[in-house]
Amino acid sequence: MSDLDEPDIAALHKAVLREQKEPIEGREPVPIWMGAVFVVLIAWGGWYLGRYDARFDTQRADMQPLVTEVKSSPPSEPNTARGDAAMVERGAELFGGRCAACHQATGKGLPGVAPPLDGSEWVTGDPERTTRVVLHGLTGPIEVAGQPWNGAMPAWGATMTDAEVAAVLSYIRTAWSNDAGTVSLEDVKQVRDAHADRSAPWTADEL
Ligand code: HEC
Structure with missing residues:
Protein backbone atom coordinates (compact mmCIF):
# COMPACT_ATOMS: atom_id res chain seq x y z
CA MET A 1 0.00 0.00 0.00
CA ASP A 53 -38.22 62.03 43.79
CA ALA A 54 -39.73 64.15 46.62
CA ARG A 55 -40.40 60.74 48.19
CA PHE A 56 -42.90 60.25 45.35
CA ASP A 57 -45.25 62.60 47.17
CA THR A 58 -47.46 64.41 44.67
CA GLN A 59 -48.25 67.12 47.24
CA ARG A 60 -44.68 68.34 47.27
CA ALA A 61 -43.26 70.40 44.49
CA ASP A 62 -39.60 69.57 44.80
CA MET A 63 -39.36 69.34 41.04
CA GLN A 64 -38.26 72.93 40.71
CA PRO A 65 -34.88 72.21 39.07
CA LEU A 66 -36.76 70.51 36.23
CA VAL A 67 -38.74 73.65 35.43
CA THR A 68 -36.55 75.38 32.89
CA GLU A 69 -38.21 78.74 33.38
CA VAL A 70 -37.22 78.75 37.05
CA LYS A 71 -33.73 77.56 36.28
CA SER A 72 -33.09 80.40 33.92
CA SER A 73 -33.99 83.06 36.48
CA PRO A 74 -32.07 82.61 39.75
CA PRO A 75 -33.51 84.18 42.91
CA SER A 76 -32.65 87.85 43.19
CA GLU A 77 -30.41 89.12 45.95
CA PRO A 78 -32.27 89.46 49.24
CA ASN A 79 -32.10 92.76 51.08
CA THR A 80 -30.07 91.51 54.02
CA ALA A 81 -29.54 94.91 55.62
CA ARG A 82 -31.44 93.70 58.68
CA GLY A 83 -28.84 91.04 59.39
CA ASP A 84 -29.26 87.32 59.78
CA ALA A 85 -27.69 86.89 56.37
CA ALA A 86 -26.96 83.19 56.89
CA MET A 87 -30.57 82.38 57.74
CA VAL A 88 -31.84 84.37 54.77
CA GLU A 89 -29.36 82.57 52.53
CA ARG A 90 -30.61 79.21 53.80
CA GLY A 91 -34.15 80.48 53.20
CA ALA A 92 -33.28 81.33 49.61
CA GLU A 93 -32.12 77.76 49.06
CA LEU A 94 -35.28 76.34 50.62
CA PHE A 95 -37.38 78.72 48.57
CA GLY A 96 -35.69 77.53 45.38
CA GLY A 97 -36.42 73.90 46.26
CA ARG A 98 -39.94 74.15 47.68
CA CYS A 99 -41.70 77.32 46.68
CA ALA A 100 -40.24 78.63 43.42
CA ALA A 101 -41.96 75.99 41.28
CA CYS A 102 -45.24 77.75 42.02
CA HIS A 103 -44.36 81.26 43.19
CA GLN A 104 -41.40 81.54 40.77
CA ALA A 105 -37.84 82.50 41.58
CA THR A 106 -38.72 86.09 40.80
CA GLY A 107 -41.46 86.02 43.48
CA LYS A 108 -43.89 87.29 40.85
CA GLY A 109 -46.06 84.16 40.90
CA LEU A 110 -47.57 82.52 37.87
CA PRO A 111 -51.10 83.21 36.59
CA GLY A 112 -53.32 80.25 37.38
CA VAL A 113 -50.67 78.62 39.57
CA ALA A 114 -49.69 80.81 42.49
CA PRO A 115 -50.00 84.47 43.52
CA PRO A 116 -46.98 86.78 43.80
CA LEU A 117 -44.96 87.00 47.01
CA ASP A 118 -43.07 90.06 45.83
CA GLY A 119 -45.13 93.04 46.97
CA SER A 120 -47.70 90.84 48.72
CA GLU A 121 -49.20 92.19 51.94
CA TRP A 122 -49.60 88.56 53.02
CA VAL A 123 -45.83 88.27 53.09
CA THR A 124 -44.76 91.63 54.48
CA GLY A 125 -47.76 91.98 56.85
CA ASP A 126 -48.27 90.28 60.22
CA PRO A 127 -45.56 87.57 60.30
CA GLU A 128 -47.80 85.38 62.48
CA ARG A 129 -50.34 85.17 59.66
CA THR A 130 -47.69 84.35 57.05
CA THR A 131 -46.32 81.65 59.36
CA ARG A 132 -49.76 80.05 59.65
CA VAL A 133 -50.11 80.07 55.85
CA VAL A 134 -46.79 78.27 55.38
CA LEU A 135 -47.29 75.80 58.27
CA HIS A 136 -50.84 74.72 57.46
CA GLY A 137 -51.55 75.91 53.92
CA LEU A 138 -54.19 78.26 52.54
CA THR A 139 -57.22 77.58 50.42
CA GLY A 140 -60.13 79.45 48.88
CA PRO A 141 -60.56 82.98 47.57
CA ILE A 142 -57.98 85.56 48.64
CA GLU A 143 -56.80 88.90 47.33
CA VAL A 144 -53.09 89.52 46.74
CA ALA A 145 -51.89 92.97 45.72
CA GLY A 146 -55.37 93.86 44.51
CA GLN A 147 -55.79 90.70 42.43
CA PRO A 148 -58.28 87.93 43.29
CA TRP A 149 -56.88 84.39 43.65
CA ASN A 150 -58.55 81.12 44.40
CA GLY A 151 -56.15 78.23 44.72
CA ALA A 152 -54.66 75.89 47.25
CA MET A 153 -51.35 76.49 48.94
CA PRO A 154 -49.88 73.25 50.34
CA ALA A 155 -49.03 72.92 54.05
CA TRP A 156 -45.35 72.71 54.95
CA GLY A 157 -45.56 72.14 58.70
CA ALA A 158 -45.12 68.39 58.40
CA THR A 159 -42.08 68.50 56.13
CA MET A 160 -40.24 71.59 57.35
CA THR A 161 -38.68 72.26 60.74
CA ASP A 162 -39.30 75.49 62.63
CA ALA A 163 -35.81 76.65 61.65
CA GLU A 164 -36.52 75.97 57.97
CA VAL A 165 -39.87 77.77 58.07
CA ALA A 166 -38.22 80.72 59.82
CA ALA A 167 -35.49 80.81 57.17
CA VAL A 168 -37.86 80.69 54.21
CA LEU A 169 -40.12 83.33 55.79
CA SER A 170 -37.12 85.56 56.46
CA TYR A 171 -36.11 85.17 52.84
CA ILE A 172 -39.47 86.01 51.27
CA ARG A 173 -39.95 88.95 53.64
CA THR A 174 -36.64 90.50 52.60
CA ALA A 175 -36.25 89.36 48.97
CA TRP A 176 -37.15 91.30 45.83
CA SER A 177 -38.84 94.58 46.71
CA ASN A 178 -39.99 93.25 50.10
CA ASP A 179 -38.45 94.97 53.08
CA ALA A 180 -40.03 93.50 56.20
CA GLY A 181 -38.29 92.01 59.24
CA THR A 182 -36.89 88.50 59.53
CA VAL A 183 -38.71 85.78 61.50
CA SER A 184 -36.99 83.76 64.22
CA LEU A 185 -37.15 80.08 65.02
CA GLU A 186 -38.88 80.94 68.32
CA ASP A 187 -41.57 82.94 66.48
CA VAL A 188 -42.36 79.92 64.31
CA LYS A 189 -42.34 77.52 67.26
CA GLN A 190 -44.81 79.74 69.09
CA VAL A 191 -47.22 79.78 66.13
CA ARG A 192 -46.85 76.04 65.62
CA ASP A 193 -47.57 75.31 69.29
CA ALA A 194 -50.53 77.70 69.37
CA HIS A 195 -52.14 75.80 66.48
CA ALA A 196 -50.87 72.32 67.26
CA ASP A 197 -54.22 70.65 66.53
CA ARG A 198 -54.67 72.43 63.21
CA SER A 199 -54.35 70.14 60.19
CA ALA A 200 -56.67 71.69 57.58
CA PRO A 201 -55.47 74.64 55.49
CA TRP A 202 -56.59 78.12 56.54
CA THR A 203 -59.08 80.23 54.64
CA ALA A 204 -58.78 83.99 54.27
CA ASP A 205 -61.73 84.50 56.66
CA GLU A 206 -60.01 82.59 59.44
CA LEU A 207 -56.77 84.52 59.22
C1 HEC B 1 -48.14 73.89 44.63
C2 HEC B 1 -47.88 75.29 44.44
C3 HEC B 1 -47.35 76.07 45.64
C4 HEC B 1 -46.20 75.87 46.34
C5 HEC B 1 -45.17 74.79 46.11
C6 HEC B 1 -46.14 76.91 47.32
N1 HEC B 1 -47.24 77.70 47.22
FE1 HEC B 1 -47.62 79.35 48.34
N2 HEC B 1 -49.45 79.54 47.45
C7 HEC B 1 -49.90 78.75 46.41
C8 HEC B 1 -51.26 79.16 46.07
C9 HEC B 1 -52.12 78.55 44.97
C10 HEC B 1 -51.59 80.20 46.94
C11 HEC B 1 -52.94 80.95 47.00
C12 HEC B 1 -53.89 80.18 47.90
C13 HEC B 1 -55.31 80.69 47.80
O1 HEC B 1 -55.71 81.15 46.73
O2 HEC B 1 -56.04 80.58 48.81
C14 HEC B 1 -50.42 80.44 47.77
C15 HEC B 1 -50.32 81.44 48.73
C16 HEC B 1 -49.19 81.74 49.44
C17 HEC B 1 -49.05 82.87 50.32
C18 HEC B 1 -50.11 83.93 50.64
C19 HEC B 1 -50.49 84.71 49.38
C20 HEC B 1 -49.37 85.53 48.78
O3 HEC B 1 -49.19 85.45 47.55
O4 HEC B 1 -48.64 86.23 49.51
C21 HEC B 1 -47.78 82.82 50.84
C22 HEC B 1 -47.17 83.79 51.82
C23 HEC B 1 -47.15 81.64 50.28
N3 HEC B 1 -48.02 81.02 49.44
C24 HEC B 1 -45.86 81.24 50.58
C25 HEC B 1 -45.28 80.07 50.11
C26 HEC B 1 -44.00 79.55 50.56
C27 HEC B 1 -43.10 80.24 51.56
C28 HEC B 1 -43.80 78.36 49.91
C29 HEC B 1 -42.64 77.40 50.06
C30 HEC B 1 -42.37 76.91 51.39
C31 HEC B 1 -44.95 78.15 49.05
N4 HEC B 1 -45.82 79.19 49.21
C32 HEC B 1 -45.09 77.07 48.21
C33 HEC B 1 -49.22 77.74 45.79
C34 HEC B 1 -48.01 77.22 46.21
Whole structure:
Protein backbone atom coordinates (compact mmCIF):
# COMPACT_ATOMS: atom_id res chain seq x y z
CA MET A 1 0.00 0.00 0.00
CA SER A 2 1.48 3.35 -1.01
CA ASP A 3 0.95 6.81 0.41
CA LEU A 4 -1.14 7.68 -2.66
CA ASP A 5 -3.74 5.07 -1.89
CA GLU A 6 -4.09 5.98 1.72
CA PRO A 7 -4.26 9.80 2.21
CA ASP A 8 -2.89 11.15 5.49
CA ILE A 9 -6.09 12.21 7.24
CA ALA A 10 -4.26 14.21 9.92
CA ALA A 11 -2.39 16.22 7.32
CA LEU A 12 -5.55 16.82 5.30
CA HIS A 13 -7.48 18.19 8.29
CA LYS A 14 -4.69 20.31 9.67
CA ALA A 15 -5.90 23.39 7.86
CA VAL A 16 -9.49 22.90 9.03
CA LEU A 17 -8.43 22.39 12.63
CA ARG A 18 -6.30 25.52 12.55
CA GLU A 19 -9.24 27.75 11.53
CA GLN A 20 -11.19 29.61 14.19
CA LYS A 21 -14.98 29.51 14.18
CA GLU A 22 -16.57 32.17 12.00
CA PRO A 23 -17.74 34.97 14.30
CA ILE A 24 -21.51 35.55 14.27
CA GLU A 25 -22.47 39.12 13.59
CA GLY A 26 -24.24 40.89 16.45
CA ARG A 27 -22.75 38.58 19.08
CA GLU A 28 -19.55 40.50 19.72
CA PRO A 29 -18.78 41.03 23.40
CA VAL A 30 -19.82 44.45 24.82
CA PRO A 31 -16.88 46.84 24.68
CA ILE A 32 -15.47 47.86 28.05
CA TRP A 33 -16.10 51.56 27.45
CA MET A 34 -19.78 50.84 26.90
CA GLY A 35 -19.94 48.95 30.19
CA ALA A 36 -18.43 51.99 31.84
CA VAL A 37 -21.08 54.23 30.26
CA PHE A 38 -23.85 52.04 31.70
CA VAL A 39 -22.29 52.09 35.16
CA VAL A 40 -22.20 55.89 35.04
CA LEU A 41 -25.80 56.10 33.75
CA ILE A 42 -27.14 53.77 36.45
CA ALA A 43 -25.26 55.65 39.16
CA TRP A 44 -26.63 58.94 37.83
CA GLY A 45 -30.15 57.50 37.75
CA GLY A 46 -29.86 56.51 41.40
CA TRP A 47 -28.59 59.92 42.37
CA TYR A 48 -31.33 61.62 40.37
CA LEU A 49 -34.13 59.66 42.02
CA GLY A 50 -32.62 60.31 45.43
CA ARG A 51 -32.45 64.04 44.76
CA TYR A 52 -35.68 64.74 42.93
CA ASP A 53 -38.22 62.03 43.79
CA ALA A 54 -39.73 64.15 46.62
CA ARG A 55 -40.40 60.74 48.19
CA PHE A 56 -42.90 60.25 45.35
CA ASP A 57 -45.25 62.60 47.17
CA THR A 58 -47.46 64.41 44.67
CA GLN A 59 -48.25 67.12 47.24
CA ARG A 60 -44.68 68.34 47.27
CA ALA A 61 -43.26 70.40 44.49
CA ASP A 62 -39.60 69.57 44.80
CA MET A 63 -39.36 69.34 41.04
CA GLN A 64 -38.26 72.93 40.71
CA PRO A 65 -34.88 72.21 39.07
CA LEU A 66 -36.76 70.51 36.23
CA VAL A 67 -38.74 73.65 35.43
CA THR A 68 -36.55 75.38 32.89
CA GLU A 69 -38.21 78.74 33.38
CA VAL A 70 -37.22 78.75 37.05
CA LYS A 71 -33.73 77.56 36.28
CA SER A 72 -33.09 80.40 33.92
CA SER A 73 -33.99 83.06 36.48
CA PRO A 74 -32.07 82.61 39.75
CA PRO A 75 -33.51 84.18 42.91
CA SER A 76 -32.65 87.85 43.19
CA GLU A 77 -30.41 89.12 45.95
CA PRO A 78 -32.27 89.46 49.24
CA ASN A 79 -32.10 92.76 51.08
CA THR A 80 -30.07 91.51 54.02
CA ALA A 81 -29.54 94.91 55.62
CA ARG A 82 -31.44 93.70 58.68
CA GLY A 83 -28.84 91.04 59.39
CA ASP A 84 -29.26 87.32 59.78
CA ALA A 85 -27.69 86.89 56.37
CA ALA A 86 -26.96 83.19 56.89
CA MET A 87 -30.57 82.38 57.74
CA VAL A 88 -31.84 84.37 54.77
CA GLU A 89 -29.36 82.57 52.53
CA ARG A 90 -30.61 79.21 53.80
CA GLY A 91 -34.15 80.48 53.20
CA ALA A 92 -33.28 81.33 49.61
CA GLU A 93 -32.12 77.76 49.06
CA LEU A 94 -35.28 76.34 50.62
CA PHE A 95 -37.38 78.72 48.57
CA GLY A 96 -35.69 77.53 45.38
CA GLY A 97 -36.42 73.90 46.26
CA ARG A 98 -39.94 74.15 47.68
CA CYS A 99 -41.70 77.32 46.68
CA ALA A 100 -40.24 78.63 43.42
CA ALA A 101 -41.96 75.99 41.28
CA CYS A 102 -45.24 77.75 42.02
CA HIS A 103 -44.36 81.26 43.19
CA GLN A 104 -41.40 81.54 40.77
CA ALA A 105 -37.84 82.50 41.58
CA THR A 106 -38.72 86.09 40.80
CA GLY A 107 -41.46 86.02 43.48
CA LYS A 108 -43.89 87.29 40.85
CA GLY A 109 -46.06 84.16 40.90
CA LEU A 110 -47.57 82.52 37.87
CA PRO A 111 -51.10 83.21 36.59
CA GLY A 112 -53.32 80.25 37.38
CA VAL A 113 -50.67 78.62 39.57
CA ALA A 114 -49.69 80.81 42.49
CA PRO A 115 -50.00 84.47 43.52
CA PRO A 116 -46.98 86.78 43.80
CA LEU A 117 -44.96 87.00 47.01
CA ASP A 118 -43.07 90.06 45.83
CA GLY A 119 -45.13 93.04 46.97
CA SER A 120 -47.70 90.84 48.72
CA GLU A 121 -49.20 92.19 51.94
CA TRP A 122 -49.60 88.56 53.02
CA VAL A 123 -45.83 88.27 53.09
CA THR A 124 -44.76 91.63 54.48
CA GLY A 125 -47.76 91.98 56.85
CA ASP A 126 -48.27 90.28 60.22
CA PRO A 127 -45.56 87.57 60.30
CA GLU A 128 -47.80 85.38 62.48
CA ARG A 129 -50.34 85.17 59.66
CA THR A 130 -47.69 84.35 57.05
CA THR A 131 -46.32 81.65 59.36
CA ARG A 132 -49.76 80.05 59.65
CA VAL A 133 -50.11 80.07 55.85
CA VAL A 134 -46.79 78.27 55.38
CA LEU A 135 -47.29 75.80 58.27
CA HIS A 136 -50.84 74.72 57.46
CA GLY A 137 -51.55 75.91 53.92
CA LEU A 138 -54.19 78.26 52.54
CA THR A 139 -57.22 77.58 50.42
CA GLY A 140 -60.13 79.45 48.88
CA PRO A 141 -60.56 82.98 47.57
CA ILE A 142 -57.98 85.56 48.64
CA GLU A 143 -56.80 88.90 47.33
CA VAL A 144 -53.09 89.52 46.74
CA ALA A 145 -51.89 92.97 45.72
CA GLY A 146 -55.37 93.86 44.51
CA GLN A 147 -55.79 90.70 42.43
CA PRO A 148 -58.28 87.93 43.29
CA TRP A 149 -56.88 84.39 43.65
CA ASN A 150 -58.55 81.12 44.40
CA GLY A 151 -56.15 78.23 44.72
CA ALA A 152 -54.66 75.89 47.25
CA MET A 153 -51.35 76.49 48.94
CA PRO A 154 -49.88 73.25 50.34
CA ALA A 155 -49.03 72.92 54.05
CA TRP A 156 -45.35 72.71 54.95
CA GLY A 157 -45.56 72.14 58.70
CA ALA A 158 -45.12 68.39 58.40
CA THR A 159 -42.08 68.50 56.13
CA MET A 160 -40.24 71.59 57.35
CA THR A 161 -38.68 72.26 60.74
CA ASP A 162 -39.30 75.49 62.63
CA ALA A 163 -35.81 76.65 61.65
CA GLU A 164 -36.52 75.97 57.97
CA VAL A 165 -39.87 77.77 58.07
CA ALA A 166 -38.22 80.72 59.82
CA ALA A 167 -35.49 80.81 57.17
CA VAL A 168 -37.86 80.69 54.21
CA LEU A 169 -40.12 83.33 55.79
CA SER A 170 -37.12 85.56 56.46
CA TYR A 171 -36.11 85.17 52.84
CA ILE A 172 -39.47 86.01 51.27
CA ARG A 173 -39.95 88.95 53.64
CA THR A 174 -36.64 90.50 52.60
CA ALA A 175 -36.25 89.36 48.97
CA TRP A 176 -37.15 91.30 45.83
CA SER A 177 -38.84 94.58 46.71
CA ASN A 178 -39.99 93.25 50.10
CA ASP A 179 -38.45 94.97 53.08
CA ALA A 180 -40.03 93.50 56.20
CA GLY A 181 -38.29 92.01 59.24
CA THR A 182 -36.89 88.50 59.53
CA VAL A 183 -38.71 85.78 61.50
CA SER A 184 -36.99 83.76 64.22
CA LEU A 185 -37.15 80.08 65.02
CA GLU A 186 -38.88 80.94 68.32
CA ASP A 187 -41.57 82.94 66.48
CA VAL A 188 -42.36 79.92 64.31
CA LYS A 189 -42.34 77.52 67.26
CA GLN A 190 -44.81 79.74 69.09
CA VAL A 191 -47.22 79.78 66.13
CA ARG A 192 -46.85 76.04 65.62
CA ASP A 193 -47.57 75.31 69.29
CA ALA A 194 -50.53 77.70 69.37
CA HIS A 195 -52.14 75.80 66.48
CA ALA A 196 -50.87 72.32 67.26
CA ASP A 197 -54.22 70.65 66.53
CA ARG A 198 -54.67 72.43 63.21
CA SER A 199 -54.35 70.14 60.19
CA ALA A 200 -56.67 71.69 57.58
CA PRO A 201 -55.47 74.64 55.49
CA TRP A 202 -56.59 78.12 56.54
CA THR A 203 -59.08 80.23 54.64
CA ALA A 204 -58.78 83.99 54.27
CA ASP A 205 -61.73 84.50 56.66
CA GLU A 206 -60.01 82.59 59.44
CA LEU A 207 -56.77 84.52 59.22
C1 HEC B 1 -48.14 73.89 44.63
C2 HEC B 1 -47.88 75.29 44.44
C3 HEC B 1 -47.35 76.07 45.64
C4 HEC B 1 -46.20 75.87 46.34
C5 HEC B 1 -45.17 74.79 46.11
C6 HEC B 1 -46.14 76.91 47.32
N1 HEC B 1 -47.24 77.70 47.22
FE1 HEC B 1 -47.62 79.35 48.34
N2 HEC B 1 -49.45 79.54 47.45
C7 HEC B 1 -49.90 78.75 46.41
C8 HEC B 1 -51.26 79.16 46.07
C9 HEC B 1 -52.12 78.55 44.97
C10 HEC B 1 -51.59 80.20 46.94
C11 HEC B 1 -52.94 80.95 47.00
C12 HEC B 1 -53.89 80.18 47.90
C13 HEC B 1 -55.31 80.69 47.80
O1 HEC B 1 -55.71 81.15 46.73
O2 HEC B 1 -56.04 80.58 48.81
C14 HEC B 1 -50.42 80.44 47.77
C15 HEC B 1 -50.32 81.44 48.73
C16 HEC B 1 -49.19 81.74 49.44
C17 HEC B 1 -49.05 82.87 50.32
C18 HEC B 1 -50.11 83.93 50.64
C19 HEC B 1 -50.49 84.71 49.38
C20 HEC B 1 -49.37 85.53 48.78
O3 HEC B 1 -49.19 85.45 47.55
O4 HEC B 1 -48.64 86.23 49.51
C21 HEC B 1 -47.78 82.82 50.84
C22 HEC B 1 -47.17 83.79 51.82
C23 HEC B 1 -47.15 81.64 50.28
N3 HEC B 1 -48.02 81.02 49.44
C24 HEC B 1 -45.86 81.24 50.58
C25 HEC B 1 -45.28 80.07 50.11
C26 HEC B 1 -44.00 79.55 50.56
C27 HEC B 1 -43.10 80.24 51.56
C28 HEC B 1 -43.80 78.36 49.91
C29 HEC B 1 -42.64 77.40 50.06
C30 HEC B 1 -42.37 76.91 51.39
C31 HEC B 1 -44.95 78.15 49.05
N4 HEC B 1 -45.82 79.19 49.21
C32 HEC B 1 -45.09 77.07 48.21
C33 HEC B 1 -49.22 77.74 45.79
C34 HEC B 1 -48.01 77.22 46.21
